[in-house]
Amino acid sequence: MARSSKAIPWLLFAGGGTVTAFILPVMILITGLFALFGVFSGALSYETMQAFVGNWLIKIILFGILFLTLWHAAHRLRVVAHDFGIRADTGVAIVVYGLAAVGTVATVIALLSV
Numbered sequence: 001m002a003r004s005s006k007a008i009p010w011l012l013f014a015g016g017g018t019v020t021a022f023i024l025p026v027m028i029l030i031t032g033l034f035a036l037f038g039v040f041s042g043a044l045s046y047e048t049m050q051a052f053v054g055n056w057l058i059k060i061i062l063f064g065i066l067f068l069t070l071w072h073a074a075h076r077l078r079v080v081a082h083d084f085g086i087r088a089d090t091g092v093a094i095v096v097y098g099l100a101a102v103g104t105v106a107t108v109i110a111l112l113s114v
Contacts, residue, residue: 009075016072019065027065050114059111066107074100 035044042048052058074096081092 012068012071013075016068016070016075019068020072023065024069053111053114059114063107063111067104070100070103070107071097 030040031044034040053062077096078089078092081096082089086092
């Protein structure tokens with residue numbers, strides 16, 4: 001049986017889908033809606049969040065969440081482009097995975113600057 005290199009992209013897709021489905025909505029709820037309604041007014045202040053994200057363990061966790069979400073979205077967009085009739089799969093793959101790579105680098109830069 002021939003070896004396939006599809007395991008790594010599928011691992012990123014599946015891991016990203018799990019993170020996107022379970023963790024990202026909670027993050028949006030806490031930092032978006034709860035902050036809007038003032039539920040955690042002191043806990044979501046700039047100084048508190050900067051101290052929280054300044055922890056190396058939190059940086060690794062945030063990187064993992066954003067990394068997996070970006071690569072999941074890239075693969076999902078590649079499939080959607082194919083469903084819409086765009087058959088230039090190599091070009092689409094370069095664009096969407098390139099954007100995921102740029103987003104990953106931007107995530108690293110943003111987390112290291114905190």
